[in-house]
Amino acid sequence: MSLIERLEKYCLTPAMSGFEDEMIKKIKEDLKDYVDEIRVDVLGNVIATIKGTSPEGSDLMIFAHTDSLGMIVKGVEDNGFIRIERVGGVPERILAASNVILQTTSGKTINGVIGFVSHHLTPPEDKYIVKPIGECYVDIGATTAKEVEAAGVRIGTSVLYRPSFEHLINNRIAATSLDDRGGCAVLVELAQHFKKHRPKVTLHLVGTVQEEFNLRGAMVAAQQIRPTAAISIDLVAASDTPDIHGGNSVKVGSGPVVGTYTFHGRGTLNGLIPHPRLLSVIEDAAVTEKVALQRHATIGLLTDASYVQLVGEGVACVDVAWPTRYTHSGVEVCSLDDLEGLKKLLIGVVEKFPVEESFSRG
Numbered sequence: 209m210s211l212i213e214r215l216e217k218y219c220l221t222p223a224m225s226g227f228e229d230e231m232i233k234k235i236k237e238d239l240k241d242y243v244d245e246i247r248v249d250v251l252g253n254v255i256a257t258i259k260g261t262s263p264e265g266s267d268l269m270i271f272a273h274t275d276s277l278g279m280i281v282k283g284v285e286d287n288g289f290i291r292i293e294r295v296g297g298v299p300e301r302i303l304a305a306s307n308v309i310l311q312t313t314s315g316k317t318i319n320g321v322i323g324f325v326s327h328h329l330t331p332p333e334d335k336y337i338v339k340p341i342g343e344c345y346v347d348i349g350a351t352t353a354k355e356v357e358a359a360g361v362r363i364g365t366s367v368l369y370r371p372s373f374e375h376l377i378n379n380r381i382a383a384t385s386l387d388d389r390g391g392c393a394v395l396v397e398l399a400q401h402f403k404k405h406r407p408k409v410t411l412h413l414v415g416t417v418q419e420e421f422n423l424r425g426a427m428v429a430a431q432q433i434r435p436t437a438a439i440s441i442d443l444v445a446a447s448d449t450p451d452i453h454g455g456n457s458v459k460v461g462s463g464p465v466v467g468t469y470t471f472h473g474r475g476t477l478n479g480l481i482p483h484p485r486l487l488s489v490i491e492d493a494a495v496t497e498k499v500a501l502q503r504h505a506t507i508g509l510l511t512d513a514s515y516v517q518l519v520g521e522g523v524a525c526v527d528v529a530w531p532t533r534y535t536h537s538g539v540e541v542c543s544l545d546d547l548e549g550l551k552k553l554l555i556g557v558v559e560k561f562p563v564e565e566s567f568s569r570g
């Protein structure tokens with residue numbers, strides 16, 4: 209299976225934060241033949257290990273999150289309309305009149321749409337107003353609360369953008385959940401490569417959980433692995449569309465990206481300034497592998513690497529990414545060339561990883 213085929217398979221797999229089981233099963237199945245050990249912890253982190261040839265060497269964790277953002281049912285009205293709450297950073301601007309699916313505990317998928325006031329009935333003063341999530345509702349075709357219940361939808365049922373995967377020109381893709389199924393697809397590519405070319409460093413390829421929700425699932429994996437260094441693979445928001453001015457200069461199609469600074473102050477209060485030595489390992493690999501590498505420093509964005517760095521005596525961490533437009537919508541757009549570049553970069557990083565390096569500071 210090629211990178212793009214696996215990416216499509218993963219993007220079409222609904223797996224909201226806390227409901228990652230379908231992705232856990234698929235990524236475990238896809239990794240298991242290429243690694244020495246594989247296990248799934250209680251939270252749902254899939255931890256696959258390829259033992260390095262250097263027995264005294266350090267451990268490197270490379271991880272991508274298996275979950276996606278979504279919504280959750282918080283109530284059902286007598287007339288069958290379903291009220292929802294956000295799970296993760298869902299932009300309310302894109303919700304009205306969008307297609308969704310609801311996943312019942314019995315494994316059934318129910319189609320629905322998020323309602324909006326019919327255009328013909330919208331007063332002019334409301335035309336440009338975005339409704340907060342508390343005013344949004346899902347219509348599954350039910351006319352009573354009983355019908356909703358009979359369909360298997362209850363408080364706590366997960367609601368997701370209807371999965372889609374479309375080819376654009378220039379080897380670009382528009383899909384749901386590129387965040388972070390792109391990273392998951394790259395993880396499997398790395399496993400395939402290092403099955404044939406065993407690295408010096410012991411490599412832990414980890415599919416993490418709950419990134420979009422509380423960012424801390426990966427921490428639990430790192431507590432078990434105790435890696436010296438860890439690399440997060442996730443998308444980064446690109447700023448190359450006509451509506452973004454003064455963004456982070458990241459462009460789709462210009463290659464993978466290394467994070468030099470992320471920070472999120474609203475509530476989360478975390479971020480990542482990469483370990484300087486690990487950052488130089490990434491940049492050196494880009495030179496030797498001849499991969500064009502972009503850099504970004506972005507406020508308002510962070511990944512689960514922010515929490516992995518805080519494990520044990522500290523873990524040297526860095527974010528690597530591929531550029532994506534329209535992040536956290538159902539039509540995220542990226543270039544497959546950037547994902548291929550990211551894979552090439554990471555192969556170079558693992559092959560040349562300084563296995564005796566302690567990553568001590570000062």
Ligand SMILES: [Zn+2]
Nearest residue numbers: 387388442443
């Ligand atoms: Zn992500």
